[in-house]
Amino acid sequence: MGISSEAAHLRPLDVAADLLALLHDTTTEPRADTQLEALTLAVSADLPVLLWGEPGIGKTAALNQLAEALELPLTTVIASVHEPSDFSGLPVVGDDPAEQGVPMAPPDWAVRLVRAGRGLLFLDELSTAPPAVQAALLRVVLERRVGALRLPPGVRIVAAANPRSSAADGWELSPPLANRFVHLRWTHDHDVVVRGLGGIWPKATLPRLDPGRLSDAVTFARRAVCGLLAVRPGLVHQLPKNETRRGGPWPSPRSWEMALRLTAFASAADASRDVLSMLVRGTVGDGPGLELLAAMDRMDLPDPEILLADPGSASLPDRGDLRQTVLDGVVEAVRKRPERSRWDAAWSLLALAVEAGAPDLVVVPAATLAALRRDDWQVPAVIERLSGAVSLARRADQAAAGEGAPR
Template sequence: MPEKSQLDVAADLLALLGDTATEPRPDTQLEALTLAVAADLPVLLWGEPGIGKTAALTQLATTLDLPLTTVIASVHEPSDFSGLPIVGDDPAEQGVPMAPPDWAVRLVRAGRGLLFLDELSTAPPAVQAALLRLVLERRIGALQLPPGVRIVAAANPRSSAADGWELSPPLANRFVHLQWTHDHEVVVRGLGGTWPRATLPRLDPDALPDAVAFARRAVCGLLTGRPKLVHQLPNSEARRGGAWPSPRSWDMALRLIAFATAAGSSRDVLSLLIRGTVGDGPGLELLASLDRMDLPDPEDLLADPAGAVLPERGDLRQAVLDGVVAAVRNRPERARWDSAWALLVRAMETGAPDVVVVPATTLASLRREDWDVPAAIERLAGAVALSRRADRAADRVASRVAALAGKAGR
């Protein structure tokens, strides 16, 4: 047997280095990516060079058994995405068709695939304009990409991109923006030969109608109360190149809430997706309203204060108690007033007593002259007095600190 050449031995060594395995491992950003891919929404991964964006997409395509087509946006001309004009036999009669590039034809023939638009932030404005129709309508020239094709892009921040450009607002608003960061443990274990496995979310078929209804109620409920959030184009150029609210991005957020609900995804995953779609401010407002959608009905609590189950989180418990007091204010009756006091006692006994201070003060102001003071008030009086003493002590400390700061300034 002839001796192997050094290049053959080097090839064997490279094969061993490339022989890695995957394992199921909780990974919030990878789960958010796969959920957005399942929802058939274009995703844009933002991260510093060398952080593993391309490797993540390669592994995702392998795991999902999707052929990967990589297109470096910055090295293409606008006509590569809008189509090249081809003159036929009778252009006056048949027109001039726009011929698509070869990679688009391969995707159509395969019927499925993962289109990876890399280095998007180094694409000049003319190329970004040509990408608009591809990203939104999935059309390249006269060619329509099949439904089985998913689109994911990657970009470096302008500060670390080679000849980088800010994304145009129309193009940015077509993506779900995910900030891609490295996890130390994932990197170390991956270099050791085992990387996390990307899997599509398991959607519960029985939960689909409720998931859609929940998503629509969440988004419509927020926008009904906050109409100015429907469309907010940011003032700065940099923020316009990221996630911001528009009717299009709210529609994407609604779709992602439905998918995350049907998949039973964690709040962290949902937070990444929502904030990556409509921006941090509107996204956090939507997340807060989602928390409050599952809160118990104040009327149910007033009907059975002894069996009431209150949220564990302090802010949600505060919101529930405020809702109960508001319900009594809207329909003040002696029995409802007594039930509200019983609920405040239950809240004090099962959680931090400070959350009952404001509701108790407000509820006391609703008393009518012919209503007897319930015995429950005595049990709450100590907590209210203690909270007020703590507030006064905090005010005194703050005043002293301010005075000391003033002396130091002189």
């Protein structure tokens, strides 16, 4: 088959450019992606985000998608190849320094962002930036200042870093810098990679905040965070002793404020539990973050006093751990104010839990409640409805622990 005269006059690189264009011709599709949703929610909340992931995992590709979804120009700055003065500004001597001082001239990328009034600033390879550069970045991330310029509110900041074990000449992140970011662990999804290489990538979509839920979302977030810290004051500030952990998320008044903001945004957007978990653990760390999630669960639990007042119409949570918390709260309420009617009502609630198919959950509360009995209190008939189940559950626990084995 011969080659057309038009094709014969094409330069080799022109044909290569056509092939590259075909390879770059990809589309996107809506797809549930917890990582991408958490990233877009944090960026919408105007918080600096730090993506942690191995090289080649797709962090930069995610940022390109995010910039397109936000309709923001993407400005990439490789932190590791810059000097501290590139972020703090270069001194420029004017006509009369004694009168005018010495202004700090910002770099060209900062000037472009200010002129545009909006943009996505991507600080790449943060973990390979030396301590002096990290110190200069503190003001950029927290105060949005680069030299004498202040970045406009329309600029969002996202950074990326590789773990020290896989970073070339990597450094641990300094605690002050680490505590200014929402840390998200970035991993690859096999199905996403396969479909992406086939030409279809997931689409980054902005969270839809419900205007009617904004006030309730703020109230919920404040109740959750303040309620937890009121009973766990030691969680307000915990600087990790381990150097590596200091370079990640840990609790401080600053990071708790970020967790509160993200909780409000997640509530207003009706985000999934997985997304909320990723965000709060990425601000205050795994332990405090999980405690915050547990505190949110307890906020929706029924009041023990309401249950004791009308056990006949009570409704217990479906989740076993939440049901256990409710039963413990009921028994504790009776212990604080022991009265015959309240004691009887508590037994009715324990029977309700057994009828729901969870006899193992009532073993400990039943034993505690039985110990609260006064001499003049008759044993209620409802106990007969759960005595067999409690006995069976206790024997099962003993067998599992080896206590019921023949000797």
